Amino acid sequence: MLEIKDLHVKIAEEGREILKGLSLKLPKGEVHAIMGPNGSGKSTLAYVLAGREDYEVTKGDILWNGASLLDMEPEERAAAGVFLAFQYPIEIPGVASLTFLRTALNAVRKERGEPELTTPDFMKRVKEKAGKLGIDMEMLKRPVNVGFSGGEKKRSEILQMEVLEPTLCVLDETDSGLDIDALRIVADGVNAMRAKDRAMLVITHYQRLLNYIVPDKVHVMVDGRIQKSGGPELAQQLEQSGYAEYQGKAA
Amino acid sequence: MEGKLPISEGSEGLAEAERPEGTRAPARKGEALGRRDMNVAVLKTKAEQALSERFAGVAEQLPGGADVLEVRRRALGRFEALGLPHRRIEAWKYTDLRNLMKDALPPILDDEVSVSAADLAAALGPLSEIDADRLVFVDGAFRPELSQLDANNDVAGSPLGAALNDKGDTAAADLLRLDGRDDDAMLALNTAYATDGVVLAVAKNTKLDRPVLVVFARAGDEPHFAAARNVVSVGDGASATLIEAHVTLPGAAKQAQTSTVTELAVGEGAAVTHVKWTVEAGNAMHLAHWLVDVGAGADYRAFQLTCGAALARNGLTVTFKGEGAKIDLSGTFLARGSQHVDTTLLVDHAVPACVSRELFKGVLEDTARGVFQGKVIVRPDAQKTDGKQMAQVLMLSPDAEFDSKPELEIYADDVVCGHGSTSADLDEGLLFYCRSRGIPEAQARALLIESFIGEAIAKVEREDVREALTLLARQWLDHAAQA
Numbered sequence: 001m002l003e004i005k006d007l008h009v010k011i012a013e014e015g016r017e018i019l020k021g022l023s024l025k026l027p028k029g030e031v032h033a034i035m036g037p038n039g040s041g042k043s044t045l046a047y048v049l050a051g052r053e054d055y056e057v058t059k060g061d062i063l064w065n066g067a068s069l070l071d072m073e074p075e076e077r078a079a080a081g082v083f084l085a086f087q088y089p090i091e092i093p094g095v096a097s098l099t100f101l102r103t104a105l106n107a108v109r110k111e112r113g114e115p116e117l118t119t120p121d122f123m124k125r126v127k128e129k130a131g132k133l134g135i136d137m138e139m140l141k142r143p144v145n146v147g148f149s150g151g152e153k154k155r156s157e158i159l160q161m162e163v164l165e166p167t168l169c170v171l172d173e174t175d176s177g178l179d180i181d182a183l184r185i186v187a188d189g190v191n192a193m194r195a196k197d198r199a200m201l202v203i204t205h206y207q208r209l210l211n212y213i214v215p216d217k218v219h220v221m222v223d224g225r226i227q228k229s230g231g232p233e234l235a236q237q238l239e240q241s242g243y244a245e246y247q248g249k250a251a
Numbered sequence: 252m253e254g255k256l257p258i259s260e261g262s263e264g265l266a267e268a269e270r271p272e273g274t275r276a277p278a279r280k281g282e283a284l285g286r287r288d289m290n291v292a293v294l295k296t297k298a299e300q301a302l303s304e305r306f307a308g309v310a311e312q313l314p315g316g317a318d319v320l321e322v323r324r325r326a327l328g329r330f331e332a333l334g335l336p337h338r339r340i341e342a343w344k345y346t347d348l349r350n351l352m353k354d355a356l357p358p359i360l361d362d363e364v365s366v367s368a369a370d371l372a373a374a375l376g377p378l379s380e381i382d383a384d385r386l387v388f389v390d391g392a393f394r395p396e397l398s399q400l401d402a403n404n405d406v407a408g409s410p411l412g413a414a415l416n417d418k419g420d421t422a423a424a425d426l427l428r429l430d431g432r433d434d435d436a437m438l439a440l441n442t443a444y445a446t447d448g449v450v451l452a453v454a455k456n457t458k459l460d461r462p463v464l465v466v467f468a469r470a471g472d473e474p475h476f477a478a479a480r481n482v483v484s485v486g487d488g489a490s491a492t493l494i495e496a497h498v499t500l501p502g503a504a505k506q507a508q509t510s511t512v513t514e515l516a517v518g519e520g521a522a523v524t525h526v527k528w529t530v531e532a533g534n535a536m537h538l539a540h541w542l543v544d545v546g547a548g549a550d551y552r553a554f555q556l557t558c559g560a561a562l563a564r565n566g567l568t569v570t571f572k573g574e575g576a577k578i579d580l581s582g583t584f585l586a587r588g589s590q591h592v593d594t595t596l597l598v599d600h601a602v603p604a605c606v607s608r609e610l611f612k613g614v615l616e617d618t619a620r621g622v623f624q625g626k627v628i629v630r631p632d633a634q635k636t637d638g639k640q641m642a643q644v645l646m647l648s649p650d651a652e653f654d655s656k657p658e659l660e661i662y663a664d665d666v667v668c669g670h671g672s673t674s675a676d677l678d679e680g681l682l683f684y685c686r687s688r689g690i691p692e693a694q695a696r697a698l699l700i701e702s703f704i705g706e707a708i709a710k711v712e713r714e715d716v717r718e719a720l721t722l723l724a725r726q727w728l729d730h731a732a733q734a
Contacts, residue, residue: 050687053679078689090684094702094709100688103698108689143702160688 002026002168002199007060009048018044020224029196033210034203035235036221037243042203043087046172050084051077064168079111083166085157087173092144100144101126101163108164129162133189150177158189169193169200175209187212207239222246296335301355303331306443309358313446315415318424326442333436345622345654346564346593352536356508358444359475361392366470366500371397374468374498377722378528381715383464383494390470391446391477408463411480412447426450426482437538441512444478455486462492467511469499474506487518492713496528497537505533512540519546519573525553526716530723531560540566547573554711555582556720558727563592570599581610581710585727586619593622600633612707613644614700615651625670626658633663640670645677645703697728
């Protein structure tokens with residue numbers, strides 16, 4: 001269970017408060033969506049969950065399986081099962097995707113007390129998952145995300161997620177920049193990972209993605225707080241009415 | 252303005268602002284009087300005096316007959332007239348040798364120190380794994396017992412010392428003479444004192460599969476100054492890989508000064524890979540210069556790895572002699588502590604339709620200082636020139652310093668030339684991305700630094716050499732290379 005309690009976060013450098021008392025409960029086995037307009041703090045929440053240092057938590061806590069994530073380094077969070085699929089995946093020139101995947105997998109397995117995978121086992125795991133995502137093995141010999149199209153980058157994020165087998169998946173605007181075919185492939189990948197011991201948080205601006213990844217719950221986030229929570233039908237309503245009603249409320 | 256640029260993007264000759272006079276404490280009394288560009292009495296530094304005076308003591312023992320000696324004497328005269336290069340000489344702007352070379356160590360002829368093959372292999376590290384013809388020089392003298400030349404090979408490599416003694420006097424003098432380079436004090440100094448090195452002529456249309464590895468090792472426990480000269484030619488249509496290694500054996504003196512000059516003539520349509528492996532130790536001052544002429548349609552690829560010396564200076568002058576040639580100069584320099592490493596290039600597009608590429612990558616820690624100067628001249632009739640240059644440095648400490656000075660002198664109008672220079676710390680976004688995937692910070696840093704250098708190493712086409720370079724870089728990053 002992910003439990004976010006009255007979370008207040010500001011940007012470390014500017015001191016501007018972005019999250020203003022955000023609370024959320026996400027039980028294992030469920031998929032929740034966070035929807036909100038630009039500037040509502042969605043990406044900040046994603047980064048804070050993963051442990052990015054540019055943000056300062058001034059109040060509140062984030063508990064994952066009862067332990068506070070705030071005390072953990074990003075790599076410790078990854079070992080504890082946290083995975084963030086980036087809105088803008090980073091290019092790493094000079095590091096082949098396969099090398100990167102293997103380094104990451106071995107690092108988290110070591111932290112989790114599991115043995116390193118042998119090369120054949122590793123390759124088998126990657127090939128199988130890459131195939132389903134329509135990722136060519138040749139592409140994985142290229143440096144991480146370098147020269148990848150927008151869609152390739154997002155699929156590469158999902159591949160990393162599938163290979164690392166996290167238990168808390170945070171997807172930040174995974175639908176942005178995807179055409180309808182790529183969206184379907186990515187959504188299939190995410191749906192295949194739904195499991196009873198895995199929690200997933202899907203952050204999106206548009207309702208479109210939620211046609212393919214149907215959430216158990218939808219939270220409306222405006223001005224650094226959850227303004228309303230409901231079932232999947234809430235996403236449909238938002239598509240009709242927009243965020244204006246909540247923005248008025250926040251102001 | 253101290254001229255430090257912790258972060259700069261795309262600098263264009265602005266890496267170091269000229270220091271106002273008087274802001275730098277005088278290094279020693281009399282410096283003001285000693286400036287060569289002022290028309291006042293020239294005061295020799297202690298090092299200059301020693302280099303000048305000691306010549307008489309060794310002149311008769313240096314290899315070569317009367318004509319060779321005359322070439323040496325004349326060169327010494329040039330050195331005496333010019334003095335050690337200093338910061339007012341553009342090519343030495345950031346490596347003020349007059350100031351940095353406080354004293355000169357005594358020249359060495361041959362110390363006959365015993366060196367085992369195992370010691371040599373240890374000093375060569377990953378490079379010793381490469382299957383190559385070998386010529387080994389220890390403390391300035393050829394060591395046949397450590398060298399291996401495949402009898403079936405077409406390599407006509409021989410030591411310069413013997414050649415200077417055995418060849419007819421005029422031919423020997425020609426070997427050592429550097430025409431048209433009278434204005435370079437360090438080349439002159441090398442000519443005066445050179446004891447040995449390799450003389451290698453690869454015959455026309457000969458394809459050498461095995462690289463030729465020329466090793467210069469420091470071994471003796473007495474601090475000394477050693478000068479080496481290599482004279483290499485690769486005939487028309489021939490191909491060869493030449494690796495020049497400068498290493499330190501365990502037990503060698505901490506102090507050392509070495510000067511190496513390599514002259515290379517690449518024939519028409521020839522293909523040459525030229526690697527310089529400088530893995531020094533202790534308080535070594537390493538002064539090197541390559542002079543390369545590239546013939547029409549030739550393909551010349553150079554890579555220089557430099558680490559470990561207290562002061563390393565790599566001059567690399569490449570002149571296009573014929574149309575349609577391609578050069579690729581790249582390298583990586585790694586420095587920590589108070590090490591100073593200077594790469595100064597001069598690419599002379601003297602003829603039309605040639606292509607030049609330069610990519611140098613540095614990693615600087617602690618208070619290390621890196622220097623990159625890349626001058627590209629495109630002569631008036633060198634139309635269709637295509638030149639690109641990039642120098643990038645990772646500054647892993649706020650106290651490190653990188654001075655970058657790209658210089659394009661273009662006199663032709665139909666050319667494509669570009670350059671760039673960056674220096675920055677590791678990208679925080681990259682680091683976070685790696686860590687968010689579970690890779691611990693130290694490992695993520697190592698991965699990113701290695702990949703940064705790797706972009707330059709990737710320019711080396713031979714896999715065995717590329718692997719040796721990668722391993723050495725990794726050892727340096729693990730600090731293991733620093734004995």
